[in-house]
């Protein structure tokens with residue numbers, strides 16, 4: 001790898017499902033990759049664990065699913081536990097699927113949209129360079145320290161028989177180093193001996209990039225967008241002191257001829 005490059009998600013301009021997407025991944029790999037935005041008014045939170053009425057939140061999930069038809073007849077998410085389990089999905093039927101526990105998803109199945117919920121944690125998008133296998137990870141400090149990226153790359157390579165050099169990775173919208181102050185324990189869990197003493201700023205995406213480099217990942221891009229700096233567009237758990245909603249990051253191989 002010759003160092004990571006910045007690549008921003010572009011707003012799609014769909015008011016019913018406000019979102020931003022990686023145009024380059026659509027053009028290069030034929031993939032749909034992006035993240036929902038805060039939206040106007042009450043906002044477009046997709047979090048289950050907020051005080052909002054269930055019907056309101058479920059209505060937004062329905063709108064999200066509708067926005068991706070006909071390319072995607074199925075959506076897969078999981079209850080996230082800040083762990084390293086990357087769930088492999090194949091032969092998934094139509095519908096909306098929620099697995100019990102997992103912080104990553106991988107598949108080669110077209111028509112299946114992978115989803116993780118985030119609000120500061122980093123969504124990590126992975127694909128093989130031929131666009132035939134994809135993985136999507138939820139990486140906060142716990143998952144990053146525990147090795148969710150390594151597990152995701154392993155899952156992708158198991159599916160494709162490729163080498164790490166064939167893997168393309170994008171670190172999406174999440175909290176930036178300037179906005180993320182952590183204690184020494186958190187920093188040393190993520191950075192090991194690279195951590196300083198006491199309170200410090202932690203750049204999770206930089207930490208993920210270093211791990212990707214150690215794995216030999218062929219190409220890495222990083223979003224310049226921060227969930228906390230850009231709260232007008234995104235939700236931030238940290239900046240809202242836990243009051244904000246949740247965004248959904250998504251990645252999938254659309255059914256042929258549906259792009």
Ligand SMILES: [Zn+2]
Nearest residue numbers: 176179226229
């Ligand atoms: Zn920031």
